[in-house]
Amino acid sequence: MSQTSIKRRGATYELERGYRRMILPAIFAILLFAIVPLAGMLALSFSDYHLIRGSKGEIGLHNYLRLLGDRRFIESVYVTAVLSIFGVAAQVVIGTAVAVGLHKIVGRWRLGRALFLVPYAVPHVAVALIWLSLFTPTLSPINAFFDLFGITVPAFLTTQGGALFAIIVADTWTNFPFAMLIILAALQGISRDLEEAAALDGATQVRTFLHVTLPLLTPALLMVTLFRFIDSLKHFPMIFVITKGGPGRSTQATNFYAYVQTFQSGDVGYGASIAVLLFLTAALISFYVARLNQRVSQ
16 A cells, blocks of 8 residues: 555544544534433323422323323314414515515615514514514504504404414514525525526516426425424414413413423423424424425435
8 A cells, every 4th residue: 555545544534533523512412402301301201290299100101192182282283283384384485575576676785684684683582572562452553553543453362363363473573584594595596597598488577486496496495394384383482472372272382282281280291291292293394394305306
């Protein structure tokens, strides 16, 4: 073996060792902040641990079987589905529309992007407080404006449909910039030659977008939908601040119901089983969309 080959192998070995050393902190962080808490939550889900009376021992699958007959849990799944489906759909549609506008109209205007990213930078609790004031008739400047013309704005937070609408609006306002940013990056990666070729063939801008641009955006749209759908399972800040699960129990999403069972009822084991189920749901969605994205990319 030549001296040059030995040096190359030595350099490759040192490079691999460097990569391993760089990865170790990330692995340690994942174990400490993700795997260990998940394992603890899984263990709690198989117990009857209570905040006041403690635990009598392992109870196996009792908590998971209990979920099947829990009407409040089933209602919470319905609320979560409504918030996630309509919220994510609105965020993707609005984010795509804004991204196309920034790409076509203002081009590379950085200030325009920064302005649209402001809602995403605001903490969710602050966003919830802002929209709570806007949806509260006695505090809302919108209501005060319409009152000048004798128009009565409905009190959204007093009905189930209105309260769900309020949460969807608040969640969409703060999260559509994420979709906008990803779609805008994907748009800038599409060659202008394809759109110009479609224009030369007589295609309108709408047809060009639907038949040329949109198919090329499919992987980005799937990725945005995946991340936003998984994140939409965590509506807790919006619900806690804006509706507190009301009116009645009409806006208790699944994660909020887990909070109620854990910290209000003290049933930690049952609350942990709900959290585990949410984690498994997110994992299954991630796996399915990843496979779908792989097929689309091929």
